[in-house]
Amino acid sequence: MVEPVDVERCLRDPKTYEDMILRIFTTRRQRGLAFAEADHGVTYFDTVTGRRSLSQAIARSIAEGRYQPQPVGLWFLETKGKRRAAHMPSFTDHVVGAALYQLLTRNARCYGLPGVYSYLPGVTNVSAMRALAAFVRDHRQRVGPHGPPLYVLQSDFEKYGDTLPIGPHAPLWPLVRTVAGLGTPGGEVSPTTWNLITALARPVIEDEDGALFTRLCGLTMGTPIVPVLSNLAVSQMDRAILDFDGIFYARYNDDFVLAHPDLDAIQAADARIDSLMSDIGVKRKITKECRTALSGSGMPCVTDAAYRGGNRIDCLGLSVSHAGTVTVGPHRLRRFMNRIATRIDGAAASLEDLTVHQRAEYLVATTNVMLDLTSSFAVPGLAPLLETTTDRGVLKDLDFRIARKIVQAATRQPGVRGFRQVRPRMLYEHMGLTSLVCTRNRQP
Structure with missing residues (x-):
């Protein structure tokens, strides 16, 4: 069983950053970037050869409360006709942020991320769909191959990464603070450590004109700590859904899928999700929602026309059949x-x-x-x-x-x-x- 770690103690330990610098260098070397510039004329090879002294300097400045994250650079990435904002932290901020991501993710797993399969060690989108397939097979064993359908709801959030509230009073921060303090002796991190966490999670951004600003909505994509924030942000919804007996639930970042053999139960879960959206600060993407009555015959639901008939579920790049077999999409x-x-x-x-x-x-x-x-x-x-x-x-x-x-x-x-x-x-x-x-x- 995973035990929570003392985030404050680990942030003051040079070994934390030494391991992270080595990991970053290994990744860059695999991409042929070992001698690429990491920051201000310093290559990744330079950082790994001097990782001990660099790690000690970072740990010392954090322990003394002197460490101040630098503004992150703003640039735009265009893919498949979409223009997305991306951010580039300095190398030392990247090292500290990546280390903090590892620590918070470990504590978040101890806190509980029910139904979450994204950005966690040992689980992937394949794990989520295999779990759904197992749920489908269990249903088929109970009701037989020609029994009643399994009702499946697929949905996601409208521009999740761009609209998630991250202002000073956003509902995300109390949860992050609880997770950060799980392993500390007093159950809460110090104000200095908390300020460092928020400065890395919600950094000052410098645009191409040199203007500085901080976001009130939208995660700072490209910074290391983003994945754990996206996992935690809607954990209230995760827990509320799994309160329904006999329900299957899996979420991968902003995509989630529910399944239940009882139509009334999945409709109640659907309504419960809607009631939580305003509290969390996100919206569902109605145009991408898909409701399916999963069965071998592919017949639609006779009492709720929204649940169309189907003999497979296509989700997260994979397909799960009505018999519980899996294949790629x-x-x-x-x-x-x-x-x-x-x-x-x-x-x-x-x-x-x-x-x-x-x-x-x-x-x-x-x-x-x-x-x-x-x-x-x-x-x-x-x-x-x-x-x-x-x-x-x-x-x-x-x-x-x-x-x-x-x-x-x-x-x-x-x-x-x-x-x-x-x-x-x-x-x-x-x-x-x-x-x-x-x-x-x-x-x-």
């Missing part, structure tokens, strides 16, 4: 298959002078390299696909589509007509085409 399956098809087409272009069977043999050999986990030329996405997928039907479908693509490229015939010349049995038994189903079955 449809968009990831399409991307995986498109990559294989593109490589097969590229290889087929150089095989014009060969016979149909010779072309098929070469394409099978090429495809086997793509489907070899140990190969440097394995198609991207293969390892996550095999690791997360328990739905053998999905893997069988991929096997068929890969075989069909090979035959189409070898025979230059559309659809499945090429199987008249090159049969599936010939591909697998005589030419040795790798099967994703067999590969998955051999894994533990």
Whole structure:
């Protein structure tokens, strides 16, 4: 069991920062940035070679109450048509903030983060969907394969990171203060330590014109402490949802999913969430909400039209079927298959002078390299696909589509007509085409 740590004592310990500097350097080195500038002409290599003296200086200044975080730089990141604000702290602030993130996360786990799967050691989005799949399987065992549906609600928050209240009187701060004081002898951190925490969590921002300001709403994305704040900010909602007996709940940052076999119970939980939004200071994103009556028949709910019929739940990049099996999401399956098809087409272009069977043999050999986990030329996405997928039907479908693509490229015939010349049995038994189903079955 994880025990809380004394945040004040750890912040005054040079070993805390020495470990963090080494971890930051290791990450940068893996990205080929070992000799990139960390801050004011100092490289990351310089910081790791002088980490002992730097750590002692940081710890001493914090112990004496002299440490003052510097304003963070503001810049904008444009991805997928969206423009997001990002922030760049100084290297020492990054080290202290990252260390504080580790300490607060440990204490937050002791305090309790029920249903939360984001930014925590040992859990991921895959963990959340596997938990949902287990809940679905338990439901199916109780009611049978043709029993009543499981009601599932998927939702998230409207611009969670940009609108979360972080002003001096925001509801987030009492919770952060409680978490920070869990491991201290008196149960509360000193005013000096608390001021340091708030200065790193809500830093002064310097824009490109040199103007200084502090946010009242919106997390300072890019600073190390943000993940633990986003995990704690709606913990009141997390606990309120799990007060309902027999409910499943999982949240990954701003995305959350609920499931319950009783329609009245999930409707009550839905109303409870709405009643808490104003207290927390966030809003639900209505346009992205999805309500599903999950069953093998895919029939909608007859008493609540909002719960549309479905035989799978797509959430957090994965899919959970009505039987409780897991696979990667449809968009990831399409991307995986498109990559294989593109490589097969590229290889087929150089095989014009060969016979149909010779072309098929070469394409099978090429495809086997793509489907070899140990190969440097394995198609991207293969390892996550095999690791997360328990739905053998999905893997069988991929096997068929890969075989069909090979035959189409070898025979230059559309659809499945090429199987008249090159049969599936010939591909697998005589030419040795790798099967994703067999590969998955051999894994533990």
